[in-house]
Amino acid sequence: MRAVLLCVLLGSTLAIAQPLPARDTADVGPRGSWSVGVFNPLRIAVHEGVELQTHPLLFFVAPNVDARFSLVRSPLRLTAEAGLSMPTFAMRLVKGYLFPNWATSQNDIGWMLIPRAGLLLSGNVLEHDVWTLRADAAFRLPLGPNSATPLNSFLTPLDLVLAAPLTGFRSRVGGAYDHAFNDRLRLRGELNLYVTGSQGHLLVSGQDVGSIASISPLVLTAHVGVDIAVFQHSRITAGVLWANADQGATRVDMGADGFSERVRVRSNDFLPTLDFIWEGF
Numbered sequence: 001m002r003a004v005l006l007c008v009l010l011g012s013t014l015a016i017a018q019p020l021p022a023r024d025t026a027d028v029g030p031r032g033s034w035s036v037g038v039f040n041p042l043r044i045a046v047h048e049g050v051e052l053q054t055h056p057l058l059f060f061v062a063p064n065v066d067a068r069f070s071l072v073r074s075p076l077r078l079t080a081e082a083g084l085s086m087p088t089f090a091m092r093l094v095k096g097y098l099f100p101n102w103a104t105s106q107n108d109i110g111w112m113l114i115p116r117a118g119l120l121l122s123g124n125v126l127e128h129d130v131w132t133l134r135a136d137a138a139f140r141l142p143l144g145p146n147s148a149t150p151l152n153s154f155l156t157p158l159d160l161v162l163a164a165p166l167t168g169f170r171s172r173v174g175g176a177y178d179h180a181f182n183d184r185l186r187l188r189g190e191l192n193l194y195v196t197g198s199q200g201h202l203l204v205s206g207q208d209v210g211s212i213a214s215i216s217p218l219v220l221t222a223h224v225g226v227d228i229a230v231f232q233h234s235r236i237t238a239g240v241l242w243a244n245a246d247q248g249a250t251r252v253d254m255g256a257d258g259f260s261e262r263v264r265v266r267s268n269d270f271l272p273t274l275d276f277i278w279e280g281f
Contacts, residue, residue: 026122110146128180156243167197216246
């Protein structure tokens with residue numbers, strides 16, 4: 001018991017020896033460095049200025065890989081990203097739950113590839129604060145017949161994950177600021193604007209009410225979270241994600257003419273985020 005307590009105290013002391021680095025920036029780690037979380041991707045630097053990343057939990061049902069190439073390294077850092085994924089098998093596994101229209105349909109979810117490309121630009125403020133700007137886009141490359149339609153679920157983050165496979169396109173522009181309180185605690189704020197492919201039309205009593213009621217493809221998200229060092233090369237991340245989107249919701253208001261009218265409203269989702277991340281050098 002004393003040995004375990006000593007290891008914990010020693011690990012906490014070692015964590016103070018070096019500042020906790022910012023995450024999700026344009027920085028590419030030195031060759032041989034790696035990081036992985038329960039939900040964060042596995043990222044490995046295979047060469048100086050080159051990283052590969054994948055999501056281990058999804059890899060065997062939705063093969064995916066991204067490559068990150070450092071283009072400019074100091075003082076501003078510019079990094080290009082390119083990736084490819086195949087989500088069809090994972091989508092078929094949950095088609096009776098997330099995709100009820102496909103549950104009994106003879107027209108199965110088609111095979112597809114999702115190419116992705118992006119750019120990140122980061123710079124330092126003060127000694128350890130980091131700002132990051134990013135832009136990326138993903139689109140659907142069908143490998144056969146495909147009857148994909150928007151999910152329009154009750155959770156906007158899930159809609160964003162599946163936007164490229166189901167609507168054919170998803171782009172993002174955004175920025176983040178990462179502030180270091182001390183060697184063991186960081187605060188990160190991020191704001192993103194997404195544009196997806198066509199989300200279809202609003203249905204009222206099962207009827208399509210026309211293009212005037214098209215669901216907006218614009219989605220705004222914000223995330224605020226903290227990173228807390230546990231040991232020298234591990235951390236806990238916790239935060240809150242807010243997403244604002246048009247999910248086809250409406251409310252009834254009284255118009256100027258004294259008659260009630262149906263008004264479109266955007267929906268707001270708030271979700272907690274939590275992860276544990278390991279790092280190695």
